[in-house]
Amino acid sequence: MxxxxxxxxxxxxxxxxxxxxxxxxxxxxxxxxxxxxxxxxxxxxxxxxxxxxxxxxxxxxxxxxxxxxxxxxxxxxxxxxxxxxxxxxxxxxxxxxxxxxxxxxxxxxxxxxxxxxHALNPRSGHLLFVTVGTGVGGGLVLDGRLHRGATGIAGEIGHLPVDPHGTAVCGCGLIGCLESLASGTALGRLGREAALEAPDGLLAALAGPGGVTGRTVADAAAAGDATAIGLYGVIGAWLGIGLAGLVTVLDVDRVVIGGGVADAGEPLLGPVRASFEERVFARAHRTPPVIEPASLGNxxxxxxxxxxxxx
Amino acid sequence: MxxxxxxxxxxxxxxxxxxxxxxxxxxxxxxxxxxxxxxxxxxxxxxxxxxxxxxxxxxxxxxxxxxxxxxxxxxxxxxxxxxxxxxxxxxxxxxxxxxxxxxxxxxxxxxxxxxxxHALNPRSGHLLFVTVGTGVGGGLVLDGRLHRGATGIAGEIGHLPVDPHGTAVCGCGLIGCLESLASGTALGRLGREAALEAPDGLLAALAGPGGVTGRTVADAAAAGDATAIGLYGVIGAWLGIGLAGLVTVLDVDRVVIGGGVADAGEPLLGPVRASFEERVFARAHRTPPVIEPASLGNxxxxxxxxxxxxx
The missing domain is CATH 3.30.420.40 (ATPase, nucleotide binding domain)
Incomplete structure (x- = not known):
């Protein structure tokens, strides 16, 4: 058309x-x-x-x-x-x-x-798209086509259980979904905990009337605050575990990470890549996919x- | 041909x-x-x-x-x-x-x-095949075609991390792979632990010269031993968590479970279905796939x- x-x-x-x-x-x-x-x-x-x-x-x-x-x-x-x-x-x-x-x-x-x-930059046949914002979402392009599944709801990678006997409660009601551990919401929760532990720190200082949010952590990390950067490391490690599982199952050759939380860049992507490398099946025997930021941003x-x- | x-x-x-x-x-x-x-x-x-x-x-x-x-x-x-x-x-x-x-x-x-x-009984377009034997393997038929991924190694569902900070070491060297918790190997390990705890029980009595194996647990469960049946419940619960994640991501309409361990039938499949129902994303808003034993057996x-x- x-x-x-x-x-x-x-x-x-x-x-x-x-x-x-x-x-x-x-x-x-x-x-x-x-x-x-x-x-x-x-x-x-x-x-x-x-x-x-x-x-x-x-x-x-x-x-x-x-x-x-x-x-x-x-x-x-x-x-x-x-x-x-x-x-x-x-x-x-x-x-x-x-x-x-x-x-x-x-x-x-x-x-x-x-x-x-995929469509504007078709460099691979098998793409896993991950969006990290309020929640964690995804899109699967397999063999050059969107994989929507039997009823259209495939790709809900934010609700992959990665810590099913843990303590993180997801917005969907389940325990230990990837989203509950690796989203902007999770980053805000970690930020509030960190601000309580360090009331004189930058996170507490930057907190608005609504308290510390994912945005607060982003601002503190951008200002070089080591605590805030460490929190990106925590959610990045979980994200890497989730991606490791998805790549182990789907064998995609490209992973693209978008969403507002991914705007942080390397403080998130570095820990994601390290955790992925550690957790993907048979790392020594496979060519891992490229893991890169979204080229179209938000x-x-x-x-x-x-x-x-x-x- | x-x-x-x-x-x-x-x-x-x-x-x-x-x-x-x-x-x-x-x-x-x-x-x-x-x-x-x-x-x-x-x-x-x-x-x-x-x-x-x-x-x-x-x-x-x-x-x-x-x-x-x-x-x-x-x-x-x-x-x-x-x-x-x-x-x-x-x-x-x-x-x-x-x-x-x-x-x-x-x-x-x-x-x-x-x-x-799939090919001999094509009742759905999106099939997740799971084989539970020495390890846990899988096969993905998406849109009526085998999904092999970018390099041919897709479908390694046994190495989906479901308990990445747990204690179960997988044969692949990683921690908390589905296979490390839900395979015949895992069943044997649980059986050995149970036999040590209950040296007068049926598991200990049935143990061969090599000690308790997955086969021993199968025999004890077939004889009605509650401990052995309970161990199928443990691995079935993990398998259900893994399947919940895979169905959340792939939205298949049929899950087929084969492999020697699945020969146990309902003592395994019952707990798998219960755990799956509890753990799949948005259960109240989706039509879950059929979960059935392999029609071709081993x-x-x-x-x-x-x-x-x-x-």
Whole structure:
């Protein structure tokens, strides 16, 4: 299909989006808005407002794609459930088509971001995309195709049990999911514990009215605080264990890590790589995959959604 | 390809095999022989002897397929490494073609068994095959095709880390692999511990000169011994955790469990299903896959290898 497509990415904390051409060229980027994650009607309303604004500026838009956190039926585009958002059984694709008259697709945000990283930079046939933000999401491109599984909900790598008899409770209700140990939420929890232990430290000093969050840890690490950098080491080690398991099972040749927490760069990626090397099966007998930061940054989710909408 | 094919399955403890037609009809079954797992030359020699015997009885054989425990490059058929067998960098496919003049394929035994369960009974598009024997192996059929990954070694589900900070050391050298907690080897270790704790119990009474093994536990459980049945519950709970993670990531609609340890039936499968239900992501919002015993029993590995040889 020719024409322009709108892409939107609905995460746990913000909605981002923009307009692309069929070849993935970015035509417009929406200023990110806070995601009303706790209110389904407000979320839908925010999406429709964004679509209207982007169409007005770009009349050539023919399709809209949404990447949404949570379990999304494909190709129905019905959002079944998400641990970090309020929407439940939301027929978002049908709603968007009815309200906008555009061709619409709705897929999991990890899938859309993984698809963008593959489609715009197809350097391998088997890509594991990992997004580390409020939660941990993923997208699997196997043999050059998105693997959505039997009902569309494959790729929920944040809920791989890596410490099932531990103490970390996940937003999904289970114990020891990768997300409970290696997300921005986990980083914030570790930051609060560290600030309590060191009330004179930088983490405590940087804490806002809401206390220490993942953002606080990011700021402290960027300022060179050793405690904060150490906390990236803790979540990075868990992430490496999760990736080791996934690579052992899937034998991908490329791992791409995106999401807001991954903006930290080497303080996260270094420990991820070290832990991965230590934990992957038969390290001495395999060529490990490349582990690299997302080339599209935090735009991958909406870009991939728009690319899927144009297919 | 028409004609008959020989299939052979080289496990950690035995070699099994037989002859099938192109439609999977069994023409002959080889009496299982002990696998000289610690001796590469003896293993190759045992395979060639089996091929010669089966060809003499069935002159219509045109191809031979081998399923082998360990990491196998596909389509090269070179066995890179296996934690429970001695062979290292063994170009088995080339050796078989040279020595027999037959068309040959060599693949991981989990792959071949999974392929047989899918190809002869294709009830789903996404199948996770699990084999529980000396180790834990697997085969992934995704979208109706074997997923071998970038270098042919996908599906090593036995080495998914499920207790990475625990105490169980795996044959591969890592800590807390699924195999270290849910294999026949793990069952034997639990059985030895239980026999030490209860020297008057049935496990101690049934122990042979080599002490309690997985086989001893199987015999005691078959005789109704509650301790032995409880040990199946322990490894079944771990297996359920592993399957929960794999289904969360892959969204398969069918899980098939084979291998010698699974011959126990419900004492293993009951705890597997219970643990899976408890641990899979978003159980309330998904249709879980069927979890069922292998329909081909312990013949799946060699049958699948023969089917692949005929393709």
């Amino acid at each position: 020719s024409g322009l497509a709108i892409g939107l990415d609905v995460g746990g904390t913000k909605i981002s989006g923009g307009v692309i051409t069929a070849t993935g060229e970015i035509v417009a980027v929406l200023p990110p808005v806070v995601s009303p994650a706790g209110d389904t009607d407000a979320t839908v309303s925010a999406l429709l407002t964004a679509v209207a604004a982007l169409r007005e500026a770009h009349p050539g838009v023919t399709a809209v794609g949404v990447g949404a956190a949570g379990m999304v039926d494909w190709p129905e585009g019905r959002i079944r459930w998400a641990p970090n958002n309020a929407y439940r059984d939301l027929p978002l694709r049908a709603l968007l088509e009815k309200e906008t008259g555009l061709t619409a697709v709705v897929d999991n945000d990890g899938n859309t971001a993984g698809w963008a990283e 735009d991958a989710g909406w870009i991939g959604a728009a690319l899927l909408a144009l297919e | 028409s004609g008959l094919a020989i299939g052979l399955d080289v496990g950690g403890t035995k070699i099994s095999g037989g002859v099938i037609t192109a439609t999977g009809e069994i023409v002959a079954v080889l009496p299982p022989v002990v696998s000289p797992a610690g001796d590469t030359d003896a293993t190759v020699s045992a395979l060639l002897t089996a091929v010669a015997a089966l060809r003499e009885a069935h002159p219509g054989v045109t191809a031979v397929g081998v399923g082998a425990a360990g990491m196998v490059d596909w389509p090269e058929g070179r066995i890179r490494w296996a934690p429970n067998n001695a062979y290292r960098d063994l170009p088995l496919r080339a050796l078989l073609e040279k020595e027999t003049g037959l068309t040959a394929v060599v693949d991981n035994d989990g792959n071949t068994a999974g392929w047989a369960e 013949d799946a590995g060699w049958i699948g290898a023969a089917l692949l040889a005929l393709e």
